[in-house]
Amino acid sequence: MPFMLPSILRNVFSGPATRPYPANPRQPFADARGELVNDPETCIFCSICAKKCPSQCLAVDKELGTWEWDPFACVYCGVCAEACPTKSLRQTNVRRAVARDKQSVAVQGQPKPKKSP
Amino acid sequence: MKTSILPFGPQHPVLPEPIHLSLTIENETVLEARPALGYVHRGLENLVAARDMHQMVQVVERVCGICSMIHAMCYCQALEEMLDIQAPPRAEYLRVIWSELHRIHSHLLWLGLFADAMGFESLFMQLWKIRERVMDINEATAGNRVIVSVNxxxxxxxDIDEDQVAMIEKELVTVEREVKQLSLTLLTDFTVKKRTKGKGVLTREQALELGAAGPTLRGSGVAQDMRQLGYAAFKDLDFEPVVETGGDSWARAAVRFKETLQSVDLVRQALAGLPQGDLAVKAKGKPEGEATARVEQPRGEVLYYIKANGTKHLDRLRIRTPTFANIPPLTVMLPGLELADVPVVVLSIDPCISCTER
Amino acid sequence: MSFIATPVTANNLCKDAQALKARGFRFVTMTCVETGPGEFDLIYHFDKDLDMVHWRLAATDREASPSLSTVYLAAFLAENEIQDQFGLRFADLAIDYQGKLYLDEEAGATPFCRFSRASITQTDSGGDTEGGQ
Incomplete structure (x- = not known):
C-alpha cells in the first residue's frame, strides 16, 4: 500500500475523474460512430445498404420508396454508409439516447417511376 | 478424511463471465478441478451459413468483447491469404496500432480485475482510470470504444490523420507514466505477492504439454509470441517476447504488466513509421480451399481455420481462442491450492469464456 | 496456398502423435469439418517454434474415432466440443462430457451439422436434428 501513496495524494487534490452525466455530457468525438441519417431526396432505394448490412437491420422497398432502419438491431459498423452509391445515407457522430420502447426509423421517399416496357 | 465436491461458478463474484468448476476438496485443499462450459455458447462459427464472407468480419469482431479488432484482423489475414491479396503497408501499420491499443486496454482491464479479485479495490480503480484514456483513443480514431470495426x-x-497521431502520442505519454507509477504496487507489494507468488504453478513442461497459450505460456518461461510471425507490420517493428520463469500467478501478471508497456512502445514505433498510401485493396473473387491464420491476442494465440468452396459463403470457420487452450492447464494449476486462492488463480489465465464458447 | 494437411489413419494417430510430441510439438487445436452426410474430416493442428503441422483424419459418425487426449491431454476440450457440435464419438476420451459440454440434457441435436440425420448415437432423445439453417 505505501507505493500507492503518491497516487492517492494526487487523487485527493485533483478533481474527480468522472463527470456529472447527464447534467454535463461529453461532446462526441468528430469521428465517433452514431446514428444513421438517410436523405429521402437523394436516396434511390437501391437497397445496397440492406444487402451489405451484417446485422440485417435495414429494410428497403424500391416499389414503395421506403427505407427502414432498426436502431436496436444495428451494430453501428458504418458499412452501409460506406457502400451507399449516392452518399444519401450518412453516419453522424451523435449516439442515440437510451429509449423506453423499441422503435424503428422510417424514411418515405418518392419511388422511382417504373420504366415503361 | 472425506472429500467433498464444491461447485465453483458459473456465477461467482470474481468471474466476469460464467464458467463452472467442480472442485473436489479435502478440508480447504483442492484435489481436483474439472471445468464445465456451455453457459454462453452462441454458435457464431455456424453463422457462416447465413452471412457472406465480408459480413462475417463484423461477426467475428463479436467473438470477443475486448480484443475485437484482433479477431477481425486474423480473419481478414486468412481470407487475404486465400484470395492472394496483400493489404497495403499503411493498412498493416494501422492494424498494428489498433491491435496494440487493444492489447493495452485489455491488459489494463485484466490487471484491474486481478487486483479486484485479490480485494485490492483502489488499484483496480486506478488501472481502469488509465484504461479510459485508451478507450478514448479508440473512440476518437475508430469511432467506437471496443468494437472498433476497422478491418x-x-x-x-x-484512417488516422496527423492531428490524431499527435493526440495518440500525447495520451500515450500519460498512459505510460501512470502505468509505471503503479508498477511497484503491482509487482512488489507485500499483499499482492502474498496472494500470487507460488500460487497456481504451471511448469514449462506442463505448459507445453497442455497447450497453454499467450501470457500463460510465457509466464512459464516459453518465449513464444505469435507476433514473432511478423504478420501485419510486426515484421518491421522491434520487440522481444516478455518472458517470466515463475509459472505462477505473479509471473502471469508480470508478463501482462510488462506487455502493456511494450505495447505502448510498439504503438509509438508504428506511429513513427506510418507510411503513406492506400488503406485497402479491393477483395475480388471468391475464395476456395483451406487456410489458417494465427495472431497474438492479449490472451494468447488465436487460430482461424477457414474452408471455402468458391461461393461468397464460407464452408467452415473454426476459431480457436486462447482461453480454449488455457482451460486444460487449469486442471493442473488448481490442485493443491487453498480454496481461497482458487478465484485468483482462475482469473490469472485471463478467462474469456464467451470467446471460448463462441 | 500454404495449407497442407498430412493424411493420418485412425490406427496410427496416437503412435504418430507420440512421435510428434517427443519432437517437442505443442497441440494447438483440432477442427471438425463436415464433408458429406455422416462424413467428417478431423484436422489436427500442432505447433513448434511457430511452425505448424496439420494432420487430416477421415471420420464417420458410425464409429468412434481414436482420442488424442491419451497423448495430449489438452485435446479433451476440443474433442468434447466436436462431440457436441457434430455428434462424433471418441474412444478413450480422458475427460468425457458425454455430449453435454455445451448442450443441455434435452437437446438431442448436432447443431453444426448441415445434413439432416435421424439420430445420433447414445442420445436418442429425438427432437429436431436439423440445425443451423
Whole structure:
C-alpha cells in the first residue's frame, strides 16, 4: 500500500475523474460512430445498404420508396454508409439516447417511376 | 478424511463471465478441478451459413468483447491469404496500432480485475482510470470504444490523420507514466505477492504439454509470441517476447504488466513509421480451399481455420481462442491450492469464456 | 496456398502423435469439418517454434474415432466440443462430457451439422436434428 501513496495524494487534490452525466455530457468525438441519417431526396432505394448490412437491420422497398432502419438491431459498423452509391445515407457522430420502447426509423421517399416496357 | 465436491461458478463474484468448476476438496485443499462450459455458447462459427464472407468480419469482431479488432484482423489475414491479396503497408501499420491499443486496454482491464479479485479495490480503480484514456483513443480514431470495426478484407476502413497521431502520442505519454507509477504496487507489494507468488504453478513442461497459450505460456518461461510471425507490420517493428520463469500467478501478471508497456512502445514505433498510401485493396473473387491464420491476442494465440468452396459463403470457420487452450492447464494449476486462492488463480489465465464458447 | 494437411489413419494417430510430441510439438487445436452426410474430416493442428503441422483424419459418425487426449491431454476440450457440435464419438476420451459440454440434457441435436440425420448415437432423445439453417 505505501507505493500507492503518491497516487492517492494526487487523487485527493485533483478533481474527480468522472463527470456529472447527464447534467454535463461529453461532446462526441468528430469521428465517433452514431446514428444513421438517410436523405429521402437523394436516396434511390437501391437497397445496397440492406444487402451489405451484417446485422440485417435495414429494410428497403424500391416499389414503395421506403427505407427502414432498426436502431436496436444495428451494430453501428458504418458499412452501409460506406457502400451507399449516392452518399444519401450518412453516419453522424451523435449516439442515440437510451429509449423506453423499441422503435424503428422510417424514411418515405418518392419511388422511382417504373420504366415503361 | 472425506472429500467433498464444491461447485465453483458459473456465477461467482470474481468471474466476469460464467464458467463452472467442480472442485473436489479435502478440508480447504483442492484435489481436483474439472471445468464445465456451455453457459454462453452462441454458435457464431455456424453463422457462416447465413452471412457472406465480408459480413462475417463484423461477426467475428463479436467473438470477443475486448480484443475485437484482433479477431477481425486474423480473419481478414486468412481470407487475404486465400484470395492472394496483400493489404497495403499503411493498412498493416494501422492494424498494428489498433491491435496494440487493444492489447493495452485489455491488459489494463485484466490487471484491474486481478487486483479486484485479490480485494485490492483502489488499484483496480486506478488501472481502469488509465484504461479510459485508451478507450478514448479508440473512440476518437475508430469511432467506437471496443468494437472498433476497422478491418475489411484487404485492408482497413478508417484512417488516422496527423492531428490524431499527435493526440495518440500525447495520451500515450500519460498512459505510460501512470502505468509505471503503479508498477511497484503491482509487482512488489507485500499483499499482492502474498496472494500470487507460488500460487497456481504451471511448469514449462506442463505448459507445453497442455497447450497453454499467450501470457500463460510465457509466464512459464516459453518465449513464444505469435507476433514473432511478423504478420501485419510486426515484421518491421522491434520487440522481444516478455518472458517470466515463475509459472505462477505473479509471473502471469508480470508478463501482462510488462506487455502493456511494450505495447505502448510498439504503438509509438508504428506511429513513427506510418507510411503513406492506400488503406485497402479491393477483395475480388471468391475464395476456395483451406487456410489458417494465427495472431497474438492479449490472451494468447488465436487460430482461424477457414474452408471455402468458391461461393461468397464460407464452408467452415473454426476459431480457436486462447482461453480454449488455457482451460486444460487449469486442471493442473488448481490442485493443491487453498480454496481461497482458487478465484485468483482462475482469473490469472485471463478467462474469456464467451470467446471460448463462441 | 500454404495449407497442407498430412493424411493420418485412425490406427496410427496416437503412435504418430507420440512421435510428434517427443519432437517437442505443442497441440494447438483440432477442427471438425463436415464433408458429406455422416462424413467428417478431423484436422489436427500442432505447433513448434511457430511452425505448424496439420494432420487430416477421415471420420464417420458410425464409429468412434481414436482420442488424442491419451497423448495430449489438452485435446479433451476440443474433442468434447466436436462431440457436441457434430455428434462424433471418441474412444478413450480422458475427460468425457458425454455430449453435454455445451448442450443441455434435452437437446438431442448436432447443431453444426448441415445434413439432416435421424439420430445420433447414445442420445436418442429425438427432437429436431436439423440445425443451423
Amino acid at each position: 475489411v478484407v484487404g485492408g482497413v476502413r478508417r
